[in-house]
Amino acid sequence: MSQPRGEALEIVGASKHYGPTRALRDVSFPVRHGSIHALLGGNGSGKSTLIKILAGVVRAEPGGLVARTIAGRRIETALTDLTPSASRDLGFRFVHQDVPIFPGLSITENLALGSKFERGALGRIRWRRQHARARRVLRQFGIDVSPREPVFRLPPAARTLLAIVRALQDQADPSESVLVLDEPTATLPRGDVAWLLSSLRGLADQGQTILWVSHRLDEVCQAADDITVLRDGAHVGTMPLGNAATADLAELIVGRPVPRVGSSGVQEQAPVVLEVRGLAAGAIDGVDLTVNQGEIVGLVGITGSGRSSLLRGIYGALPRRAGTVLVEGTELRAGHIPTARSRGVRFLPEERRLIGFAGMSVAMNASAPDVGRYWRGYLDRRAERRAGQDLIRQFGVRAPSADAALNSLSGGNQQKVLVGAAIRSEPSVLLIDEPTQGVDVGARADIHAHIKRAVGGRGCAVVVSSDLEEVVDLCDRVLILAGGRIVTQLVGEEITELAIASQMEQGSRSALPDLPDALEMRMG
């Protein structure tokens, strides 16, 4: 562990409001030199606003300042003076979740794109020098890989590390900069995370200061030196991590103690609609699941836990490695969407652009799931348009008419159309990934009501959501997934945001696999 030598960074009195919403209220905290400092908080706590202020892309309110200590000299800058270039001059280096890495290019080229190309006569690139320079940078960061390797050959965690290296490559000394990481592990497989965290530890030990935004508390407990917690825009506290456990952090973030919960039996009075036995597909590895009539089951878990794979596996959008899926007692053909649909299974993927037909009208999008029902030797466009208008009215879609092209609507309204189209068909099994992502609060309540109503008859729903409030509002039963399996189940009164959050953390922790051999071989 590094021996901190004073502060590398101090933020004093950072405030920001958006209209009537206060995103940040007078937040002040120091960051020790050479430490990994985790910045924690729930959605809307102000983490990202703070990061954006430091990056100079969001302007803070007057009064706050940021102090950087570089080579023993303290430089104070008013937060209002931060621009992207001023932020860079102060040594802030940012690596975001979606790493802008070019997989088809070599490591050398990726590094050069973040810095400069060695040019020769006629502007040609002097490749030999360029590779030598890349090799030097890689060695400096302790990475043993040929710079000529194309980046797509690297495992995901190594690409993230490459982005970090690219951000830091131009500094002579680690104390020059503060590396700001925004959820760097969110899209990584679990096994890669441990490797990346140990790389970060290595950087910190060399004196690199790292400010790390994360919502994965187990990772924070593994790797952070200090933590700062924000809640509703206010500073809750900054402290050394010490021996804090995930439950302690969850309590700090949410502001209330986390109750202890256990799993209980399933309600079994209603007939079974969906039965999944030993399903293995995508990230899912052996899941048993029974959903009764009228039931809404929530699936939660971190990215990579297999929650989306489970929906796709049931629907047939992913090839099935093993297991059976039964709807109302009839077995579904593996990997065959039409049979699933003919049994009334409907699926809405997380990314709506995957199911919308952009240039086609609202009415056509609404009828797309079963356009055959408007066919009477010809397509009954009048009936189709009427149904489109009904959908617009029912779901409060803002659209000039049912003839308007889908992509002429705003994102939230497109979402309402697509969710509406899936729900309206009275599905037996409704599989929805993030039902209300990106829709406004009013529409959200409407969509919830419609899901409940759709399930009210003879159907059931399986809902994936990372919005715990939504899960609590909507679900009769919540399954926590980790590492491709269901680890816990919460029923009825047990379903609270705190219970889900703490179970998620425990689950993901227990499912942490070992560092893959392949990673070690490739990266030395």
Next chain:
Amino acid sequence: MESAVDRQEPLAPGSGSTPPAQPRRLWQMPWAQAAEKWALPALFVVMVLIFAGTASGFWTGENIRVVIGTQAPLVILSVAAMMPLVVGQFDLSVAAIAGIAGIALVTAISRFHTSLGVGILIALVISALIGLFNGVMVSFVNLNAFIVTLGVSTVLQGVAQGYTGGSVLAGVNINALETSLSGNVDGIPKGVFWFAPVAIVMWYVIEQTPFGRHLRSIGSNAGAARLLGIPTRGLTLSTFVMSGVLGGLAGVALVAQSGSADPSVTLGTDLLPALAAAFLGASAFFPGLFNVPGTVLAIFFVAFLVDGLQYLGAQPWTSPVIDGAVLVGAVTVSSLLRRDRARQ
């Protein structure tokens, strides 16, 4: 929390923060949208009126009938080229298929002494098989349609040259075929009886059947279509088969028109006008979507434009200039319109 389900009354429109959306009728459609829909037909009418006023000899029944009647093979060819475009694929081999079909037809009758009907059948079956090959390569082997059909087209050119030695094959015993396309019936050019059934059938297939709607879905978002359980591969394949058969039919029409099979048809001089019409047609009636009525209109738009200009003294070389300009212009206009709409 009081959820909307607990309330007894039906969900009020936009009970959230959104105001109620009033469905509009056609006549309330924003004028820009209507303008987009009817711009090409309006331009067509204006153009014809201008030529009628300025070019003497243009506005005569005989000239109008000749222009309409002679476009039959090209209309069929452009509907053929349009079919794969509906699912977002290109078929650059339709003109070559038309040439091969013509050669097959004339050969079957003159060398193997088949009846006219059997000759046409053979020509269409060969065309369908070539389309099938294209379709399999594109949708099941996942190759780029551009490359596959360009390659097939080039192979067919070579085969046509090799078989004919580059010379035109004169048709024997095809009088019935020739008379079916020349002249008029009750003042209607017979060419209309060739292309109108094709256009109507394909319009029906695309606009009035779930099958056609599925094709549209694939063209709009293939991934989404797959998630809805639409058999995207099979349907994409089918558009190439339809394209092949229609290309072959265009070839038969060309034989009917000229009384012979010209191997130079395979070189694809008709390909560009056919594609240009499909793209120009996508800017009319159903803006942004490839559609049959628009394509047919576009063929006649270009045909009357060239004809009128030639009455005004333009040289024959203006025809390819217009074809090319129309293609690029149509693609530009329709993509600008689309961008505009998405920005709203």
